[in-house]
Amino acid sequence: MTTASPKGLFISFEGIDGAGKSSHIEGLAQAFRDQGRVVTLTREPGGTPLAEKLRALMLHEAMDPLTEALIAFAARRDHLVQVIEPALARGEVVISDRFTDATFAYQGAGRGFDWNQLLILERMAQTGTALQADLAENFLREPDMTIWFDLPAEVAAERLATARVPDRFEAQPGEFFARVAQGYADRAKAAPQRFARIDANTSRHAVWQQVTQAVVRRGWLAIMVANKPLSEGAA
Ligand SMILES: Nc1ncnc2c1ncn2[C@@H]1O[C@H](COP(=O)(O)OP(=O)(O)OP(=O)(O)O)[C@@H](O)[C@H]1O
Numbered sequence: 001m002t003t004a005s006p007k008g009l010f011i012s013f014e015g016i017d018g019a020g021k022s023s024h025i026e027g028l029a030q031a032f033r034d035q036g037r038v039v040t041l042t043r044e045p046g047g048t049p050l051a052e053k054l055r056a057l058m059l060h061e062a063m064d065p066l067t068e069a070l071i072a073f074a075a076r077r078d079h080l081v082q083v084i085e086p087a088l089a090r091g092e093v094v095i096s097d098r099f100t101d102a103t104f105a106y107q108g109a110g111r112g113f114d115w116n117q118l119l120i121l122e123r124m125a126q127t128g129t130a131l132q133a134d135l136a137e138n139f140l141r142e143p144d145m146t147i148w149f150d151l152p153a154e155v156a157a158e159r160l161a162t163a164r165v166p167d168r169f170e171a172q173p174g175e176f177f178a179r180v181a182q183g184y185a186d187r188a189k190a191a192p193q194r195f196a197r198i199d200a201n202t203s204r205h206a207v208w209q210q211v212t213q214a215v216v217r218r219g220w221l222a223i224m225v226a227n228k229p230l231s232e233g234a235a
């Protein structure tokens with residue numbers, strides 16, 4: 001008798017810089033592993049050698065919003081083709097620290113690049129990549145779930161003030177992040193089934209509970225696994 005292999009699952013984490021995603025991404029990956037799943041942990045921009053080079057450009061070189069958006073989508077296309085689609089086809093859980101919603105929030109709402117043009121770029125970059133034969137040719141690859149850490153810009157700024165040397169985005173003023181936060185809210189409103197909003201303005205433990213409950217609610221994690229606290233180091 002053969003055992004059916006699990007279906008690939010694609011989860012993205014989103015939120016403004018300093019929203020507190022990092023430790024929970026690790027924690028969720030471990031929770032899936034504890035359930036016997038293979039996890040591909042990745043990030044955007046980045047995730048492949050080429051996309052990591054594009055990330056370095058995006059984070060450190062001055063450029064206009066269109067260039068920034070094109071680089072984000074070029075990196076994403078490579079990431080999808082080289083890493084995400086093969087992992088999903090193998091039945092793995094793919095967890096990405098950011099995906100396309102970040103481009104809408106940062107280049108769209110933050111920088112003011114045209115939202116409709118981003119929708120066109122999204123379609124160009126995210127179709128024709130899927131490896132599963134049962135998916136239509138025009139299938140648009142999106143996360144199955146997006147865990148959105150919602151945090152006021154001023155709280156994130158306080159958290160980041162002492163945390164690290166800022167990159168090109170982290171060095172932006174508070175108004176920029178207020179627009180980015182609104183961009184995420186707009187994307188969430190347009191796709192309420194895909195988004196799980198997390199109130200990130202609370203303790204790490206309370207945030208972790210919200211994250212696991214959102215995944216349990218979808219039937220992807222067992223309650224026993226989800227009830228394990230976030231590891232000491234991360235919490
Ligand atoms: N719930 C929390 N309460 C207070 N501080 C927190 C909380 N979660 C994370 N932090 C702190 O806030 C800072 C930013 O957290 P973290 O690096 O996890 O954010 P992030 O969302 O991954 O940011 P980025 O996307 O910019 O990398 C860190 O110093 C972290 O220790």
Ligand SMILES: Cc1cn([C@H]2C[C@H](O)[C@@H](COP(=O)(O)O)O2)c(=O)[nH]c1=O
Nearest residue numbers: 017044045072098099102103106169170
């Ligand atoms: C995918 C993506 C990311 N960004 C920005 C958002 C962050 O400021 C950085 C990535 O840094 P992190 O510490 O790894 O979160 O890049 C963006 O502007 N556009 C995008 O599409």
